[in-house]
Amino acid sequence: MTGFWRSLPLLGLLTLAACQAPAPGPQATPSPRPQPRPEEAGASQAELRKARAERNRAANAAAAEALTKASLASNAQRDFYARAELALRDRGRLRRDRVPQDAPIDVETLTRNFVAIALRDEYGSGGMRATGGGGPAPLRRWGEPVRLQMEFGTVVDVAARRAYRVEVSQFAARLAGATGHPVSLAEGNGNFVVMVLSDDERRAIGPRLAQLVPGIPAQDIAVMQGLDPDNFCTVFAYSRGAEPVYSNAVALIRAELPPLLQTSCIHEELAQGMGLANDSPAARPSVFNDDEEFALLTRHDELxxxxxxxxxxRPGMTQAEAEPIVRQIAGELLAQSI
Incomplete structure (x- = not known):
């Protein structure tokens, strides 16, 4: 699982946003736009239910056909990730306990992990993995409300889409409760897009990414299209110019993942997209650790x-500026939980 932060030149972002979208090419089918309300469209409840049922049947038929036509690579990945989840669970990984008794935390642990995860970058500007626990980075977070928008590839049927929406909506409420910042699932016009795509669809997603984030670097599109099989999911967060305040984010989750890995990706990537951009091998108990010990957000991560x-x-603070304040806040939070 990976996380990236990029800054987009302000002029480039605004200019490209005003330009015509790139010529359409092969791409995943986005989620259908919400249909008009009955009072707006003049349809009766019975007519609306019939239309919805027809759309659902069409979506399910398209999903079944897409699965049938899926490439050998995509089908092989379903088996690969199912085996990976089973192997991780057999080794005691992908734990779901929120407050594990074997991993107590104190003020220094919480402070150290915050610095490693929020004030370091997992990847450098060229997309290469940083060494030594990541490079120094300013404190980053969202200023405006976070509006999560779901987009699905054709292979995701209606029931799976509905389940994803429920799960993401519930987790959005949890993020909002932990941060005190508005986070919610939106029907459209989101600034944090969560994409669930098959291997085939992901490799053709370039044109759609360019529409979602005008000015997105070509190297980021290349990373998503060529995502290493060992990475179950990833997230890219963006700011305008050099501002350390996020304006857009895109998370990508593989549609081939089995249920627990899907949920783990929702927890880690959406939380990382809030500003906890790095992973640390020393962070425990935490999802921000590539050892996959914990599948779900822990109390430590909520803190x-x-x-x-x-x-x-404040956004933009350096480690030297932020660390004393972080230590004070950590002490207060842990004292409250005693």
Whole structure:
């Protein structure tokens, strides 16, 4: 699982947003736009239910056909990820306990992990993995409300789309509760897009990414299209110019994943997209650790989010500026939980 942060030149972002969208090419089918309300469209409830049922049947038929036509690589990946989840669980990984008794935390642990995860970058500007725990980075977070928008590839049927929406909506409420920042699932016009795509669809997603984030670097599109099989999911967050305040984010989750890995990706990538951009091998108990010990957001991770959005911290702060304040906030939070 990977996370990236990029800055987009302000002029380039605004100019490209006003230009015509790139010529359409092969791409995943986005989720259908919400249909007009009955009172707006003049349709009766019975007519609306019939139309919805017809759309669902069409979507399910398209999903079944897409699965039948899926490439050998995509089908092989379903088996690969099912085996990977089983192997991880057999080794005691992908734990789901929120407050594990074998991993106590104190003020210094919480402070150290916050610095490693929120004030370091997993990847450099060229997309290469940084060494030594990541490079120094300013504190980053969202200023405007986060509006999560779901987009699905054709292979995701209606029931799976509905389940994803429920799960993401519930997790959005959890993120909002932890941060005190508005986070919700939107029907459209989102600034944080969560894409669920098959291997075939992901490799053709370039034109859609260019529409979602005008000015997106070509190297980011290349990373998503060529995502390493070992990466179950990834997230890219963007700011305008050199501002350390996020304006857009895109998370990508493989449609081939089995249920627990899907949920783990929702937890990690959406939380990383809030501003906890790095992973640390020393962070425990945490999803921000590539050892996959924990599948779901822990109390430790919720505290990191709470610290990140504390008003005493400001976007752009360096480690030297932020660390004493982080230590104070960590002490207060842990004292409250005793």
């Amino acid at each position: 990191l989010l709470q610290i990140l959005y504390d008003p005493r911290l």
